[in-house]
Amino acid sequence: MTRRVAIVGIGQTKVGYNVDGLNRKELTYMATKQALDDAGIGRDDIDSAITAQLDLYEGASLSQQYTLDSVGGVMKACDQRVGEDGIYAIFAGYLEAAAHPGMIVVVSSVEKSSDRERGSDPAIVLSSLDTLYVRQVCSSVPGLAGLEPCLAAMEARRYMHCYGITESQMASVAVKNYNNALRNPLAQNGQDTSLNEVMDSEMLSWPLRSMMMANPGDGACTLVLASEEVVKDITDKPVWIRGIGWCSDVNYPAVSEMGKAKFINIAARHAYSMAGIKHPSREIDLAEVYDNHSFNELMYCEALGLCGEGEGGKFMEEGKSQYGGSLPVNLSGGLLGHGNPLGTAGLIRVAQATLQLRGDAGDYQVPGAEVAVAQGCQWPYRSGGVAVLSSW
Amino acid sequence: MAKRVAIVSVGMDKFKGRKIETAEEMIYKVAKNALNRAKLPPEAIEAVVYGCAVDAFTATTAAEKVTIGGSNARLKPTMRSCTSGSTAISSPILAYYHVASGLHNMVMSVGFEKMSECRPHAQHVFNTVYDEFFVRPIGLNVPIQCGLEARRFLHRYGHTEHQMAKVSVKNHGNALDNPYAQRGKKVTIDDVMSSPYISWPVKIMDTSPTTDGARAVIFASEDMVYEITDDPVWVKGVGHCGDSVWFMGRNNSDLGRLDYAYKAAQEAYHMAGIEDPSKEIDVAEVYDPFTFKEMQHVEALGLCPEGGAGRMIDEGISLREGKLPVNPSGGLIGEGNPIGAGMSRLCWAWLQIKGQAGDCQVPKEVNTAVCNGWGGMYQYNAVMVIGRD
Numbered sequence: 001m002t003r004r005v006a007i008v009g010i011g012q013t014k015v016g017y018n019v020d021g022l023n024r025k026e027l028t029y030m031a032t033k034q035a036l037d038d039a040g041i042g043r044d045d046i047d048s049a050i051t052a053q054l055d056l057y058e059g060a061s062l063s064q065q066y067t068l069d070s071v072g073g074v075m076k077a078c079d080q081r082v083g084e085d086g087i088y089a090i091f092a093g094y095l096e097a098a099a100h101p102g103m104i105v106v107v108s109s110v111e112k113s114s115d116r117e118r119g120s121d122p123a124i125v126l127s128s129l130d131t132l133y134v135r136q137v138c139s140s141v142p143g144l145a146g147l148e149p150c151l152a153a154m155e156a157r158r159y160m161h162c163y164g165i166t167e168s169q170m171a172s173v174a175v176k177n178y179n180n181a182l183r184n185p186l187a188q189n190g191q192d193t194s195l196n197e198v199m200d201s202e203m204l205s206w207p208l209r210s211m212m213m214a215n216p217g218d219g220a221c222t223l224v225l226a227s228e229e230v231v232k233d234i235t236d237k238p239v240w241i242r243g244i245g246w247c248s249d250v251n252y253p254a255v256s257e258m259g260k261a262k263f264i265n266i267a268a269r270h271a272y273s274m275a276g277i278k279h280p281s282r283e284i285d286l287a288e289v290y291d292n293h294s295f296n297e298l299m300y301c302e303a304l305g306l307c308g309e310g311e312g313g314k315f316m317e318e319g320k321s322q323y324g325g326s327l328p329v330n331l332s333g334g335l336l337g338h339g340n341p342l343g344t345a346g347l348i349r350v351a352q353a354t355l356q357l358r359g360d361a362g363d364y365q366v367p368g369a370e371v372a373v374a375q376g377c378q379w380p381y382r383s384g385g386v387a388v389l390s391s392w
Numbered sequence: 393m394a395k396r397v398a399i400v401s402v403g404m405d406k407f408k409g410r411k412i413e414t415a416e417e418m419i420y421k422v423a424k425n426a427l428n429r430a431k432l433p434p435e436a437i438e439a440v441v442y443g444c445a446v447d448a449f450t451a452t453t454a455a456e457k458v459t460i461g462g463s464n465a466r467l468k469p470t471m472r473s474c475t476s477g478s479t480a481i482s483s484p485i486l487a488y489y490h491v492a493s494g495l496h497n498m499v500m501s502v503g504f505e506k507m508s509e510c511r512p513h514a515q516h517v518f519n520t521v522y523d524e525f526f527v528r529p530i531g532l533n534v535p536i537q538c539g540l541e542a543r544r545f546l547h548r549y550g551h552t553e554h555q556m557a558k559v560s561v562k563n564h565g566n567a568l569d570n571p572y573a574q575r576g577k578k579v580t581i582d583d584v585m586s587s588p589y590i591s592w593p594v595k596i597m598d599t600s601p602t603t604d605g606a607r608a609v610i611f612a613s614e615d616m617v618y619e620i621t622d623d624p625v626w627v628k629g630v631g632h633c634g635d636s637v638w639f640m641g642r643n644n645s646d647l648g649r650l651d652y653a654y655k656a657a658q659e660a661y662h663m664a665g666i667e668d669p670s671k672e673i674d675v676a677e678v679y680d681p682f683t684f685k686e687m688q689h690v691e692a693l694g695l696c697p698e699g700g701a702g703r704m705i706d707e708g709i710s711l712r713e714g715k716l717p718v719n720p721s722g723g724l725i726g727e728g729n730p731i732g733a734g735m736s737r738l739c740w741a742w743l744q745i746k747g748q749a750g751d752c753q754v755p756k757e758v759n760t761a762v763c764n765g766w767g768g769m770y771q772y773n774a775v776m777v778i779g780r781d
Contacts (some may be wrong), residue, residue, distance in 0.1 A: 002494035054454065055447040061520040062446060062476055063635050065768050074636045075643050075652060077659060080768075081473045081481055084454070088471055092486065098493035099394040099776050130452040194530075248470040266467055381457045383470065386658065 006231045007337065007354050007389070008104075009039030009224030015188040015339030017350070018114040024058070027220035028070035028110045034221040034263065037310020039234050042144040048096055048105045049073030051080050052089040056124050058274075059115060070220065071108045075281040078260040085109075086347030087245070087376030087385045091244050093225045102229040106222060111341035113216035121216065122147040128380050130252060143355040149204035149213065151253070151380055152293045154276075158209055158259035159299055161312035167207050172316055173294040176210050179328050180323060181337025183363040188217045188339030212294040217339035221347045223354070239354045239389050242312070245270030246385030252254035256382060264303035264375060267386045272305070275388040277371070280305035284327065285369040286356055288349035290377040290384065291334040300375055301329060304386065323364065331356070331364040350387055362372045394492040394612040399778060401430035402739040403608030406727035407574040418462035418606040419462035419504050421549055426500065426608040437610070438496040440465040440638030442472040443483025443503040445731035445738035445767070448517045449591035450506055463502050463608070469585035476521065477630070477679065477767025479503065480734030481774035485630045487611050488776075492768065497613045504606035514602045517688035529554040530543045534681075535599070537639070537770055542684040544591060544648035547588060549699040551687060553593050557584035558705045559683040560597050563719050566712055567726025569751035573727035574603055598683040603728030607735040609721075609742070625745050626775045628760070629666070630725050631659030642771065653692035653766065653773040660762075661694070668714065669694035669762065673777075675754055677737035677763040680723040685766060692717055693762055693775065719755045720744065737763040741778055 011034030013019055020217035022030065022263060028051075038044065049071045051064040053327050060066060064080040073080075081092060086109030113121075122144035131137045137391050141147050175198055177306030181190035193211070200212035231238045240352055246266035249256065268280070277283050287306055291297035305329055307315035321329035332338050333350040335345050336348040354363045377384035403426030411418060427434060429542035432703045434778050442456035452458060469613050471490075482501060487501035508515040522528045539706055545551065558581060564565050567576030579597065587597040617624045633656040644651045657669075666672045676695055680686035688699035695716055696704045710718035721727055721740040741761035743749040758780030766772070 056451075056453045059520075061448050061517060062474065062768065065521070065634075066475075066476065067521070067771070068634055068637050068768075073634060075633060075655065077632050077656075079473065079486060079635075079774075080475055080633055081471070081486070091471065092489075095486070095489035095493040096494070099489055113478070124453060127451055131450070131452065134536065176618045189468070246469045246471065247467060248457065248460050248465060250466050251457060264466060267469070280731075289515055365664065376456070378454065381454060383457060390517050 003101065004228040004240055005094050005225055005239045008226045008231060008238055009035040009236045010349050010351050010354055011035030011222040012037060012186055013014025013220045014186045015341055017217060019218045023069055024110045024112045025070045027112065027218065028067040031069050031220040031222040032108060035224050039224045041234060043072040045104055045122040046072045046076055046106050046250055047103045049076055049078040049152055050089045050092050050105060050107045052086050052109045056127055057111065057342050067108065067110055072129050073196055080301040085378045086344045087350060087387065088246065088346060088351055091095060091246055091385060094241055094244055097225050099338040101173050101227060104230065105225045107225060108222040109133045109344040109347045110220035111217045111344040113342065120136050125380060134252060136284045146205055146390035149208045149232055152288065153205035153208045154253065155258045156293065156295045159295055160207065162259045162362045163206050165295065165298060165313040168195060168199065169316050170207065170212060170295045171195055171311040173291065173297045174198045177291060177336040180331050180364065183210055184332050186336060187214060187333045187337050188371065189337050190333060207294060214292045214335035214340035216313040217341050218343055219339060219341035219348065221351050223351060237358045239357045239391055241387060242390050243271035243388035245259055248383035251381050261274030261299050261303035262386050263382050264300055264386065267384060268304045271386040271388045277328055277388060280328065281307060284371050284373050286331065286353065286366050286372050287327065287329045288332060288353045289329055289334065290329060290346060290349065290375050291336055292379050294336060297329060297334065304373060304375060328366055331366065349376055357389055393453050393463050397488050397491045397627045398612050398617040399609055399627060400612045400617060400620045401426045402573050402742050403605060404739060406572045407603045407730060409601060409603060410575060413507050416459040416462035416712055419459050419502055421607045423463040423500065424606040426610050426670050430610060431500055437500045438758045439499045441470040441483050441487040441490060441499060441501045441771055442470060443479040443507055443516065443732040443735060445474060445479050448520060448772065449514060450509055455631055459509060460765065463771045464499060472495045475768050475772050477731055477734060478680065478765035478772045479732045479767065480679065480737060480772045481765035482632055482761060484609055484776060485632060485774055486736060486739055488627050488630055490571040491611050491613045495671055497616050499611045500648065501535065501609045501611065502606065503732040505730035505732045507602040508604050510632045517745055527602065535591040535594060539594050539681050540593050541647050542672065542682065545684055545688055548646060548648040551702040552723040555702040556579065556683040559686050560584045560725060562711060563723045563725040566720055567722025567779060568636035568720045570727055573722050573726055576722060576726055577603055580678065591655060600681045600724040600729035603730040604763060605728060605730040605733045607733045607739050609735060609738055625778050626743055627662030628779050629660035630776050631656040631663065632774040634768055637771065649772065650688055650692050653689060656773040656775045657693045660777050664777040666777065670696060671758055671764050672757040673716065674756065675720065675761045676716065676718045677741045677761065679680055679719060679734060679764050680719060680725055681729055686718065686723065689764055689766065692706050693764060713755055719754050720754050734765055738776060745779060
């Protein structure tokens with residue numbers, strides 16, 4: 001039996017374009033201060049600090065070290081990593097906390113997309129592709145402008161073809177998430193929108209339209225983890241990490257099994273077996289899913305077992321994932337509504353699920369939520385992770 | 393308590409200044425080598441931990457994600473540790489935690505780096521690790537910062553450039569017997585002393601080369617290690633510590649003394665139950681991108697008293713046949729310095745304990761070894777102690 005680990009503090013900044021003019025060290029400091037205050041501990045109580053960011057998006061090598069001072073990691077045992085989505089910081093923090101009794105670990109991630117030259121993102125997406133084969137093909141996309149929608153549209157097309165998912169089902173995910181974000185005070189893109197508006201937005205690469213893609217944003221998120229020996233001393237409302245799992249698939253579009261998130265499915269199965277969950281669709285009260293493109297929410301819901309394979313569209317249409325539904329998905333607004341700080345969005349999903357389980361989610365609280373699943377991804381790589389949280 | 397973790401195999405391959413293989417191919421070779429050495433099927437590995445320093449070397453976001461085929465990690469959990477030079481030991485530490493936490497039973501740690509693709513030189517990339525407002529514009533990079541640090545180190549403890557040169561002679565010489573080494577050669581103190589300065593007092597022959605290469609290490613939990621071997625080498629202690637990233641705002645009381653390295657070592661020795669490392673450690677593989685770094689690290693790791701590194705090399709204690717051999721494989725200076733694959737230090741420590749180090753084997757019984765990695769923004773240190781019970 002491994003040692004139990006709980007989330008005992010949350011700190012999140014608002015997500016937006018150039019939030020208050022803060023740089024990434026300041027953003028991280030704000031989120032960390034908030035998380036430490038939330039846990040009622042000081043900088044000296046931290047045993048270890050972990051940060052996760054993506055180098056090329058930050059325009060700095062070892063970008064995760066940049067924020068070492070801001071998370072209180074100076075002269076502490078710390079182990080930073082990059083090249084992973086923020087949700088991996090939780091996994092690494094869990095591993096450390098589960099191995100040591102009475103350990104307090106701070107995990108953090110930050111993204112400042114507004115520092116990047118406008119229009120430079122496609123070049124970074126290109127840099128995520130295999131050097132010898134895929135990059136050569138994709139660099140022929142004129143001006144690289146449509147690279148992200150092109151890559152995502154290939155998968156969307158395959159997904160639609162395999163399971164009969166319709167464009168309007170994909171659009172209704174966006175409608176749901178933009179509307180959900182209206183209730184979330186930290187969200188970037190909350191808007192009262194309609195299906196027609198999404199279906200009429202600019203077509204980027206069929207079937208993907210501009211309102212079906214998440215906008216990059218700035219934001220930081222910090223969580224405080226503690227191993228079970230010290231949890232009681234810190235908080236009355238711990239949220240336990242019951243299961244974790246992560247998985248990577250190779251990323252060659254020519255051989256990848258598109259339209260199916262097998263890597264998330266494997267990660268989820270690992271997390272569920274740790275958590276002792278046998279019927280995710282019945283046992284889980286809410287989910288925070290990585291929806292950088294609206295169809296991804298449906299695909300990942302299937303992979304997470306929240307609905308049957310190929311039933312993502314039906315799941316959406318029946319309203320189960322809506323606010324007030326039986327298994328609400330992305331009440332925070334997801335990446336579409338809440339905003340997409342690349343490389344931090346996964347950690348924010350965990351933070352939002354934690355808020356719900358603590359009953360601190362304010363206007364978008366699910367009454368009596370006890371078990372939640374949060375998922376992060378590292379697009380365009382086919383890799384991601386899943387965390388199962390519970391309030392007991 | 394945390395589960396006990398053993399190292400059951402290492403994967404080696406030759407280091408070269410420029411390899412024609414892709415990163416994926418380099419990894420395939422070391423992963424296969426490690427699996428074969430332990431007679432394990434690829435399916436036995438449950439998760440893979442990667443270590444590679446800086447994405448900008450190959451201009452690839454998450455460089456390890458395009459190489460997962462090489463280590464048979466498809467549809468397995470993969471994670472990457474990245475702390476620049478200390479990735480060498482911080483990624484095995486992360487792999488250790490995979491097992492110690494009870495989450496996985498067998499995990500492979502893979503370190504790799506392809507530095508030859510940088511134009512005009514890999515050192516240019518290292519300027520991009522600094523703060524963009526205050527430090528980067530100064531043009532600080534590794535050799536310059538190390539020059540400053542070396543100067544202060546020599547001054548504080550009264551070490552000499554001559555002693556630094558002796559370390560270079562030792563490590564270049566040791567690498568002659570290392571079949572995987574890039575730069576084994578016979579050099580004299582005069583050769584080193586007469587080589588040009590790159591940043592006073594550091595000379596070109598005090599430095600390690602840029603290298604392409606990879607290494608793999610397989611960790612197994614106590615539950616299954618006896619199915620693989622009767623003589624497990626345990627991970628006895630791990631420690632890591634980082635100072636402030638502000639070059640001018642370090643907790644370091646002094647640029648010449650690596651407070652963070654002392655602390656990392658202390659943590660690892662405490663965990664391993666080692667009280668006097670200079671007596672209890674049989675062999676050390678320390679991180680030596682520059683000769684003076686080996687001297688700083690042997691002091692920080694407690695292999696000699698503080699300020700005793702000069703005497704250690706003068707009296708031949710750190711030679712391969714000495715009382716406490718340091719870098720009998722040639723270290724980074726002799727073997728090559730592919731940042732993430734600096735994990736080679738851990739591999740050689742394991743080979744020495746197992747008695748499989750070939751011509752590099754030290755002429756004495758080895759039960760406990762220590763290795764470390766140094767990096768980040770020159771403020772991070774990771775230490776691992778391995779050994780038999």
